[in-house]
Amino acid sequence: MMAPALVIVLAIYLYPAIFTMVLSFSHFDIVRLRLDRFAGLDNYLDLFSNPAFLNATLRTVYFGCLIALSATILGFLIALLLDRKFYGRAIVRVVVVLPWAVPPVVSGVLWGQMFHADIGFVNAVLERLGLIDRYQIWLGDGWTALHVIAVAEIWKAIPFTVLFILAGLQSLPRHVFESAAVDGASIGQSFRDMLLPLMMPILIPLALVQFVWAMKAFDTIFVLTRGGPAGGTTTLNYFVYNEAFQAFDLGSASAAAYVLLLVTLCVVLLISVLRRFVVPIQ
């Protein structure tokens, strides 16, 4: 009974995974669509002597860590807020979950408009608050643009991290915190000595999942910067896309894809070792 699904999944995943592996060790003739000749480690050696690739790898790891940490920490803070009782909590909760419903490509367009150099609301707000004296070109510089993309990704990731952490918070034994408060523990103490250690088994795997998700980021990069300026926002995923579907060097692209796979797999393995399996969609 598993057959129909397994056949499709195997055809879509296993076969391509092997095909990509073979490609990464060969030169591919894109015109005749066939393997040209065996290349040994050529593709890999070329990549590792290519500064653009090495930069993209480092940038990807930075990008992943930035998103994983920010989305988890901000998610934790917002979840702590929503765990308290206050007027209007239901509204805040709905607003926080909103970005979840935004397709990634819309998120790209949205943040592109927000950070627009001429008409962007970010410029308008910052100028009206007196924080900048004239409109900034946010996407004009690779390093800044990378952070704009990260903002778009974090904004979209927060609903999931909040709901996930909130579910964790609500499963904590309330009476322990209450009796600690009665015994005179300050809020800071019970946060540091009880809440944080209790939440770590949820926070760490969650951050790892966010890292893995950040590896898949594509739509926002494509819409906002197309990997530019000067390659400053090219992550490994985008590098693979460029090599394969712009330069049509499938061998090199496949080798880069396997490097990306390796980075991702390490983290996925870490997650399954930590025995907390979650499947988010975003």
Place this chain on the structure above:
Amino acid sequence: MTRSKQALILNVLTYTAAVVVVLLMAFPLYGLFLTSLQPESVIRSRDMQFFPDSIYLEHFREVLRPGHIVPIREGMWNSLILSMTTALVCLVAALPAAYAFSRLRLPGRRIILGTLVSVYFLPTTLFLIPMFVLFVSWNINDTFLSLVLAYSGFILPFEIWVLKAFIDKLPLEVEDAARVDGCTDLQVMLKIVLPMVRPGILAGFVFAFILSWIEFLTPLIFTADLKITTVALGLFRSTIDIKIGQQAAAAVLTLLPVAVLMLVFQNLITRVLLTGDEN
């Protein structure tokens, strides 16, 4: 510090934080809707009102006009058909697999399921390269078929996982009773399990529909000849167009179906994603 004073400070902090969170999370979306509802001249002037006193619907009328440079209308229609087809294909393929994973005591089934779900985490570019080569050599590049195949492949592992979570919760006794009465496995599945797992089927359909609707990279690569356009691609083309208001309107149109589905099935969706696999 007295306890009541501490409580007061905590309350002030809570409300301040709530306001900040709402502003930061909602502002970008509010900005998008605002932009889609204001004339181009107002958007371009640098003194846009954050609370406008008039609403302008021309951008929506413009982008939905047939033959508009931003093919949003055509894209929405194509994406609707594509997403429905994909959701159906996924259900038909995933139901038996989910049932098997849930009920059969096969050796290594947990490893198989684990691998399947892990695959869902991997970057899609990995699988797109060989798929591209295959589809071009089969001559199905830039067709509905190629997109449905690719989407289904990407969504199936997740779909199986969702349906399995629902089937796991069904009581085994009913099925056993049916078997005692002489039902075959197929009959049990069609007549007993299928009707009971209706919420799961609904959830699976909604998930697959949303995931297909928002897919961007796959159609970007597989529709290079521009024979078909999807809603996400149509929206992307609007970023080349210079009219900001129309771009915002296109973005709102891309977003709306997903937002409506998420809103209607909010409880179902959060329940599935947060409770997860009970095993």
